[in-house]
Structure formats: structure tokens, C-alpha cells
Amino acid sequence: MENQYKYLVIALFIGLLAVSCDNYLDVQPKGVQLLTTVEDYNQWLNSEDVQTSIPNELNDLADNVDDADYTDPPSYDGVRIYAWQLQFSEDLKATPVFWADFYQNIYYFNTVLAGIDDATGGAESEKQNMKAEAYLGRAFEYLYLVNLYGKVYDVNTADQDLAVPFVISNDLEDDVPERSTVQEIYEYIISDIEKALPNLPEDNSTNRFRGSVAAAYSVLARTYLFMGDYEKAAENAQLALDSGANALVDFSTLSGGSEMPDLRTRESAIYARLNKTHRFTAYCDLNFLQSFDTLDLRLNYYYRTSGDYSFTDRGSVRYYSYAYPINRNSMVQINWGPSVAEMRLILAESAARANNLNTAIDQLDLLRSKRFMAEDYEKYDPENPIQEEVLQKVLDERTFEMAFTGMRWFDMRRLAAEGLMPTVYRYDAAGEIVETLAPDSNKYTLQIPIQIMYFNPDWPQNPIDN
Structure with a gap:
């Protein structure tokens, strides 16, 4: 050959x-x-x-990125x-x-x-x-x-x-x-x-x-x-949690990225992996931003906006991998490898798909309770849980927790194959649709x-x- x-x-x-x-x-x-x-x-x-x-x-x-200056x-x-x-x-x-x-x-x-x-x-x-x-x-x-x-x-x-x-x-x-x-x-x-x-x-x-x-x-x-x-x-996922790291970083105890534990010894990282360009930013899609609870600490921790949390202007919000406050000589090392949070989300999704909804909700609670201030947190606990709604809640949580770590594209693929992924569009600077990604x-x-x-x-x- x-x-x-x-x-x-x-x-x-x-x-x-x-x-x-x-x-x-x-x-x-x-x-x-x-x-x-x-x-x-x-x-x-x-x-x-x-x-x-x-x-x-x-x-x-x-689908959570948006290039407001895109030209076709x-x-x-x-x-x-x-x-x-x-x-x-x-x-x-x-x-x-x-x-x-x-x-x-x-x-x-x-x-x-x-x-x-x-x-x-x-x-x-x-x-x-x-x-x-x-x-x-x-x-x-x-x-x-x-x-x-x-x-x-x-x-x-x-x-x-x-x-x-x-x-x-x-x-x-x-x-x-x-x-x-x-x-x-x-x-x-x-x-x-x-x-x-x-x-x-x-x-x-x-x-x-x-x-x-x-x-x-x-x-x-x-x-x-x-x-x-x-x-x-x-x-x-359970074996991973039982065999090693089994703790989540509590965002409510951090004032910013400079207090995030070093990735090399971070207890929430099961298998640490870095991306090629550690220090990066990304412009965020408005629909993605608007899906956040505005009290979610991840929103304040990773995203910077010149306005309020209404998220109405394309190109106004960026995701930052830098430490907070923004310091180009320091950065949060984002783990792109498997983490305790990911294992919790896998347990939650697997339970939701098996219709074990209380288990799924409890797994979500273990993660989400670490992403809000205690006084702002409210457990997701519907009185009459519906499988489709609980599964969607888990999938939404994956988008928040694992945003900009290279995983979203793979989730989009598998959800599209199930018919659970909507059509995704790319827009030019004038807001006109220029590219389309259909589920099939x-x-x-x-x-x-x-x-x-x-x-x-x-x-x-x-x-x-x-």
C-alpha cells in the first residue's frame, strides 16, 4: 500500500x-x-x-456556539x-x-x-x-x-x-x-x-x-x-465512583476560578484530560444561555456578559476558560476527561431511561445542589414525575455541566439518532439562516x-x- x-x-x-x-x-x-x-x-x-x-x-x-459575524x-x-x-x-x-x-x-x-x-x-x-x-x-x-x-x-x-x-x-x-x-x-x-x-x-x-x-x-x-x-x-459509572474519586467541587464555596483545585489533584476529576488550547473563549448561542436558571453559579463562573441575564443580543456573551476575575496569566483548568459529575449524569440518564425516576432525580440533586448557593437552591422534584420530562431535565443538565468540553457534539449525534434532536441552524450577521443541520x-x-x-x-x- x-x-x-x-x-x-x-x-x-x-x-x-x-x-x-x-x-x-x-x-x-x-x-x-x-x-x-x-x-x-x-x-x-x-x-x-x-x-x-x-x-x-x-x-x-x-449547537451552543454562535458566530454573530459569520459570512457565507x-x-x-x-x-x-x-x-x-x-x-x-x-x-x-x-x-x-x-x-x-x-x-x-x-x-x-x-x-x-x-x-x-x-x-x-x-x-x-x-x-x-x-x-x-x-x-x-x-x-x-x-x-x-x-x-x-x-x-x-x-x-x-x-x-x-x-x-x-x-x-x-x-x-x-x-x-x-x-x-x-x-x-x-x-x-x-x-x-x-x-x-x-x-x-x-x-x-x-x-x-x-x-x-x-x-x-x-x-x-x-x-x-x-x-x-x-x-x-x-x-x-x-457506579464502579468508577466506588473505585476512586467521588466528590464534587461545591461552587457555592468558591469566589472564582482562582480557588478551583488544581486539576492534577482535583478530587472531582476521575481521568484528567486537557484540550489543545487551554486558554480560550467561545461566543454563546442565545437559546442555550436562556435555558439556564439565572441563579446557577456556573453562569456567573464561566460566562461574561456586558448586560443582564436576559440574553437578547448575539455576540454579547462569551464562555471563558480563564480564572475569575479574568486574568490572562491564570486560568481554570477545565477537565475534558471523565469526571464525578459526568458519572452522576450517566447514572441519572440511565435511570431515567429505565423509568427509575426517583433515582434519576436524586442523582441530579447530588450534582445540582453543588451549583447554587444554598439559599437559592431548589431541588427538582416534581410531584408526578413524567419520564420524558425527567430525561429532558437530565439532558439539559449535561449541556450546562459539560458545556465547551467537547462533549456536546457527541450528545447531539446520539440524540439525533433517536429523533430527540431538533434541527440546528447557523445564522449570518443579519440573522438569516445560512446553514442547516437536520436530525437525519x-x-x-x-x-x-x-x-x-x-x-x-x-x-x-x-x-x-x-
């Missing part, structure tokens, strides 16, 4: 292989990491490149993502966003799996721990890829729907595998985590970026949620980037809307 895998890796990782981590390794020749000792691999797993794979552009796909057609590549264009860049030499980001980290984890057994120094148990962390990390990355380039998991078609290549080698000379099916990728994800579990550390409280038993269960919970297996999602649109499954298709012309491309 003419060294397609060599292109896949080199094109995506050129300039990235020399991980910057306190210059802990020699680089000979340029661009090649020499990992020889167990400590080398330990530092490799500690590097920011490994901990940071999730691109901010995931937020641009979602998109004026540059970044806006093409916001407009759900078939290709996000027409430049064959460009690095493909999303694809490159996640395969970069897969390469890193494959490097650990390929070499840790032969590393010198360190105990055998350390090697097994790091191998387990690499399996978990690889699974985490593939969960994003299969939910970007494969259709939403459908038990009836998953064994036919194409997703992405499952790459297990870090050899630049190897050929790239064919596209695996959605079913195969999910099976690989679950298998990797199951292989990891027996050797993962019980505790990652000194560094939430590293793998742990709880982290593995949390990724499994997210995996089964995306598969629509709510019983297993709840089972693994093929745009919910991204096209394989042309930069990859160029070297793999025999691959079937994902369907497009007629």
Missing part, C-alpha cells in the same frame, strides 16, 4: 515526536525519541502532549467547521484537524505498548502499570475517533458501518490498515480497557492525568453510553479528510446529504 501508514504518521506527527518534557530524553536523530528506561516511559506518559489531545474545534461543531461562504478554514462543511480544509498539505490530533496520541500510546517490555530499570509491576495506562489511553482516543468518523452505534448496522483504521503499530514503515467497522472499533476499545484493568493503579490522586481503575471504569461508562447500553453505562443529516458523521483520502483512494468515503 505504498507506505500509507508512513504517510499517516509522518504527516500527522512531524514536529511532534520530540515531546517537550523538561528535556528528559536525548533526540537522535532529530524527530526520533529514544526511550530506553522505565523512567523514560514514565516521563513520556507525564508529558503534556500525551495529556492534551482533544481539539477545541469540537466545540465549534456544537466561510472565509477561512476554522469557520468551515462551524458551518459543518464537508471538508474543513481543501489544502492537501494541511494537517487534518481531529484525525491528526487523536492519531497523534494513539501513536504515543502505541510507542509505550511496543517498547515498555524491553525497557531497562524499574520493576516488572511498573512496566505492567504503564502498559495498562497505554491501553486505557489508546481506548480513550479511539472513542473520539469512532464518534467522529463512524455513524452513531446501532446494534443492527454497527458491523457494517465503517469507522477508522485501528492502528496498533508505531512503526512508520507499516502499511495503514483498512477502515474498521463501528462494531470492531467499539470491541477494540472495550478489549483494551479490559486488558488494562488488572494492572492499573488503584489510586491516581497524586496525578489525575495518569490511569487508574476508576479512570478505566469511567471511560467504559462513557463508551457504553455512546453505544446506548444504559445498563452497562450505569454499572461502570449525514453531516453528523464527518467525512474522512481529503489529506488522508489522497493516500488511500480505495477507501469508501462517508455518505453525504443529497
Whole structure:
């Protein structure tokens, strides 16, 4: 296949292989990491490149953003993502966003799996721990890829729907595998985590970026949620909470972002992961903002407005990842990985879908009570709960709690597949509709980037809307 895998890796990782981590390794020749000792691999797993794979552009796909200055057609590549264009860049030499980001980290984890057994120094148990962390990390990355380039998991078609290549080698000379099916990728994800579990550390409280038993269960919970297996999602969410971190940050005790516990040791983070650009802002959709309870502390904590909370003017409110008060030399480290809050929401959603409404309401209460001042908080506790309303309340809470952490697009996908997602529109500066995302649109499954298709012309491309 003419060294397609060599292109896949080199094109995506050129300039990235020399991980910057306190210059802990020699680089000979340029661009090649020499990992020889167990400590080398330990530092490799500690590097920011490994901990940071999730691109901010995931937020641009979602329905809670609004570009009030949008012009049609998109004026540059970044806006093409916001407009759900078939290709996000027409430049064959460009690095493909999303694809490159996640395969970069897969390469890193494959490097650990390929070499840790032969590393010198360190105990055998350390090697097994790091191998387990690499399996978990690889699974985490593939969960994003299969939910970007494969259709939403459908038990009836998953064994036919194409997703992405499952790459297990870090050899630049190897050929790239064919596209695996959605079913195969999910099976690989679950298998990797199951292989990891027996050797993962019980505790990652000194560094939430590293793998742990709880982290593995949390990724499994997210995996089964995306598969629509709510019983297993709840089972693994509970195991994650029972195995490690089980506390929520109480926003009522914080005066601002500077008081948020450090992400590395934050008890509410089960498996810490960072986005590519830690310091960022996003303009917010008015419908999204208006859905908040104005007493919700998250609104005051993350969002800045020049007016009141009526939210009537497009482009007047931004989400900030900076610390409060806004300080560009300080920032709130937002966890883009699984958290205690996410596990609570998975338990709530799974219970609501099983019509265990009191359980769902109680799980919501555990989270929401930490997002209001005590004197402002009122438990959501309808006298005669209705399943559809409780489920919607849980889904709404996901949008508030996990806003701008890359998760909304995946929720939109799975809700659209159920018929629970309305049509989403993009508007130009004059308020005219210029782009439409229908619930049954093929745009919910991204096209394989042309930069990859160029070297793999025999691959079937994902369907497009007629």
C-alpha cells in the first residue's frame, strides 16, 4: 500500500515526536525519541502532549456556539467547521484537524505498548502499570475517533458501518490498515480497557492525568453510553465512583476560578484530560444561555456578559476558560476527561431511561445542589414525575455541566439518532439562516479528510446529504 501508514504518521506527527518534557530524553536523530528506561516511559506518559489531545474545534461543531459575524461562504478554514462543511480544509498539505490530533496520541500510546517490555530499570509491576495506562489511553482516543468518523452505534448496522483504521503499530514503515467497522472499533476499545484493568493503579490522586481503575471504569461508562447500553453505562459509572474519586467541587464555596483545585489533584476529576488550547473563549448561542436558571453559579463562573441575564443580543456573551476575575496569566483548568459529575449524569440518564425516576432525580440533586448557593437552591422534584420530562431535565443538565468540553457534539449525534434532536441552524450577521443541520443529516458523521483520502483512494468515503 505504498507506505500509507508512513504517510499517516509522518504527516500527522512531524514536529511532534520530540515531546517537550523538561528535556528528559536525548533526540537522535532529530524527530526520533529514544526511550530506553522505565523512567523514560514514565516521563513520556507525564508529558503534556500525551495529556492534551482533544481539539477545541469540537466545540465549534456544537449547537451552543454562535458566530454573530459569520459570512457565507466561510472565509477561512476554522469557520468551515462551524458551518459543518464537508471538508474543513481543501489544502492537501494541511494537517487534518481531529484525525491528526487523536492519531497523534494513539501513536504515543502505541510507542509505550511496543517498547515498555524491553525497557531497562524499574520493576516488572511498573512496566505492567504503564502498559495498562497505554491501553486505557489508546481506548480513550479511539472513542473520539469512532464518534467522529463512524455513524452513531446501532446494534443492527454497527458491523457494517465503517469507522477508522485501528492502528496498533508505531512503526512508520507499516502499511495503514483498512477502515474498521463501528462494531470492531467499539470491541477494540472495550478489549483494551479490559486488558488494562488488572494492572492499573488503584489510586491516581497524586496525578489525575495518569490511569487508574476508576479512570478505566469511567471511560467504559462513557463508551457504553455512546453505544446506548444504559445498563452497562450505569454499572461502570457506579464502579468508577466506588473505585476512586467521588466528590464534587461545591461552587457555592468558591469566589472564582482562582480557588478551583488544581486539576492534577482535583478530587472531582476521575481521568484528567486537557484540550489543545487551554486558554480560550467561545461566543454563546442565545437559546442555550436562556435555558439556564439565572441563579446557577456556573453562569456567573464561566460566562461574561456586558448586560443582564436576559440574553437578547448575539455576540454579547462569551464562555471563558480563564480564572475569575479574568486574568490572562491564570486560568481554570477545565477537565475534558471523565469526571464525578459526568458519572452522576450517566447514572441519572440511565435511570431515567429505565423509568427509575426517583433515582434519576436524586442523582441530579447530588450534582445540582453543588451549583447554587444554598439559599437559592431548589431541588427538582416534581410531584408526578413524567419520564420524558425527567430525561429532558437530565439532558439539559449535561449541556450546562459539560458545556465547551467537547462533549456536546457527541450528545447531539446520539440524540439525533433517536429523533430527540431538533434541527440546528447557523445564522449570518443579519440573522438569516445560512446553514442547516437536520436530525437525519449525514453531516453528523464527518467525512474522512481529503489529506488522508489522497493516500488511500480505495477507501469508501462517508455518505453525504443529497
